[in-house]
Amino acid sequence: MLQKMQKHLEEHFSFVKEKKLLLAVSGGIDSMVLLSVFKKLALEIGVAHCNFQLRGHDSDADALFVKEQAQALQVPFFLQAFTTEDYANEHKVSIQVAARKLRYNWFAEVLLRENYDFIVTAHHLDDQVETFLIHLSRGTGLEGLVGIPAKNGNIMRPFLEISRAEIEVYAKENHISWREDASNASDKYVRNKIRHHIVPVLKELNPSFLTSFQNTLAHLQQAADLVTDSSERIFEKVALVEKETIKIDFKKLVRYDSYQAYLYQWLKEYGFTAWNDIYNLLEAQTGKHIFSSTHLLLKDRDFLLLSPKNKGEEEKVFYIEKINENLKFPLNVSLCKTDDILEPTNNSIFVDQNKLSFPLVVRKKQEGDYFYPSGMKGKKKLSKYFKDEKYSLLDKEKQWLLTSNNEIVWVIGKRADQRFLAQSNTKEIVKIELK
Incomplete structure (x- = not known):
């Protein structure tokens, strides 16, 4: 796998040779293999570990294990403990969402403070499958099916073309130590249910399922690119941007058969979710409007007007x-x-x-x-x-x-x-x- 990873980095991440990389290492098999591979590739790396304090002594033991491994490899080590449950209760989000926000916010702080260029995570091909199925089960647009991006801003995920089976083989052959998270065996979380009960069936039905899945993702990404190109082209024909306001000439827009799809593409990033109400707005009387958490969409004569919500200035x-x-x-x-x-x-x-x-x-x-x-x-x-x-x-x-x-x-x-x-x-x- 070392040769495969080296080739993959040269083809898709050649720029990392001159960069400082902060590896997110939990202590599990995926991140410990990530640490081993990147160390052997002689890249400039540091290790960041989050202690979410959700499993008592085990959480502390994970932190100590990762610290010792980083020190043995003579790699800079950064540790942060979080009161994750308190954060989740305070912000009224799930434990998983709280952990994700805390983790990436802290990573960004370390990057800035220690002059690292990228965060590197150990998400792999099986994670892609699980994320795809989670989004599919909850209902999503095309953007929710194209998978986890290999690079998103200053976050890198170089293992996305490597399967969990390949990671396990590498760990065994290279005598990699890791910590097992007991919660991974539980079906309490949706991801674990999919991992334990759905993915094995798909692999049984099609032994080449992961390869087929990669091909499907590639086709979906191509389709998403086509949608983006088309929506940008139509936007230029039917919409104007005036300071903070977007004016959409809906009389021009409805001439296109897929006008609802274009509206979805343009408005999804502004927090709107009541899509039927938005589509019905085209036939509504002047003055009808819909709010998202941040924006107002207003029907006005020949236009839909999108603008940030007035933050009480009228008062x-x-x-x-x-x-x-x-x-x-x-x-x-x-x-x-x-x-x-x-x-x-x-x-x-x-x-x-x-x-x-x-x-x-x-x-x-x-x-x-x-x-x-x-x-x-x-x-x-x-x-x-x-x-x-x-x-x-x-x-x-x-x-x-x-x-x-x-x-x-x-x-x-x-x-x-x-x-x-x-x-x-x-x-x-x-x-x-x-x-």
């Missing part, structure tokens, strides 16, 4: 206490005295200081708002102004107003109120600017 107000005081958030607005009146623009207006009552307030729209738009006669409801200017529902929610005594001075970045504008006889002129 907030921001104050400008005096002249020459700049507001930095939520907008960069400045006030300063000036002697000249220039033509107003979207980003600057000139007002009469004596008509302002401090503090000025920056806020969102309220029921009953009206103002006297510059260049027009008389007052106008803000809602009517929004309609005439063809504001989308999302635009309305995002528009900030500068007010004095709760009267609109400026629809910021759009239109000033005629009542506050400086005139030729104004003695104290204030320039208000959106930077």
Whole structure:
């Protein structure tokens, strides 16, 4: 297996020869073989071990075993103990999820602190099979069936083309010591049930099952690449990205037979799960919307508008206490005295200081708002102004107003109120600017 691994690294991970590699070593057979192989390949390595403190004395014994093995090989060793059950209870996640988060967060810290380039794990081909079947049993898109990536950012998994049987043969031939985790024999966890009861049947039905599975994964990955290429091409035709908002022209989108699949590809990374509700949104009335944990998807006339959820800004107000005081958030607005009146623009207006009552307030729209738009006669409801200017529902929610005594001075970045504008006889002129 050493020759097979060396060839595999040369073909797919040739860059590691000049890198520092942090090996995740639990003490089990897979990770101990990983340590042996990488040591024999003369790569620059360190060993990281997590003690999740879930099995009492056995957990401590695992940590001591890995430490002794690393010291015998004269390899840097890093150890971290976690109160995993407390973390799981506090964050309301399973023990497995808690352990995964704790493990990879700590690995990232060690990488940064000790100047390692990659984390290396001992996930192998049988792990691929088990992960595939877990995802299949729970329901997943194509991305859930393509398997564990061999490289994902700074995480490497060089054993993914090596079977558990090959690892066991290597361990026996090279007299590798390892620790057995008693929980691996239990059917308490889904992965163990699949490992003990389903995979053996598949291997019995097809002695070449692992080879067939690898071929299937390769075909699935090719299909996933095709889907990605197609979805990116269609996105460019039917969608626009404007700052934090994605506008999807659904009238163009529905001309494609697979429009639902494209929506799934575009929206899955934003935390949406109610796919039937999303597909029905195309036929819904304007204003209908769906939330994920982080984003809002809104039906607005001819578009679906995707934007980050407003984090309560509509309920907030921001104050400008005096002249020459700049507001930095939520907008960069400045006030300063000036002697000249220039033509107003979207980003600057000139007002009469004596008509302002401090503090000025920056806020969102309220029921009953009206103002006297510059260049027009008389007052106008803000809602009517929004309609005439063809504001989308999302635009309305995002528009900030500068007010004095709760009267609109400026629809910021759009239109000033005629009542506050400086005139030729104004003695104290204030320039208000959106930077």
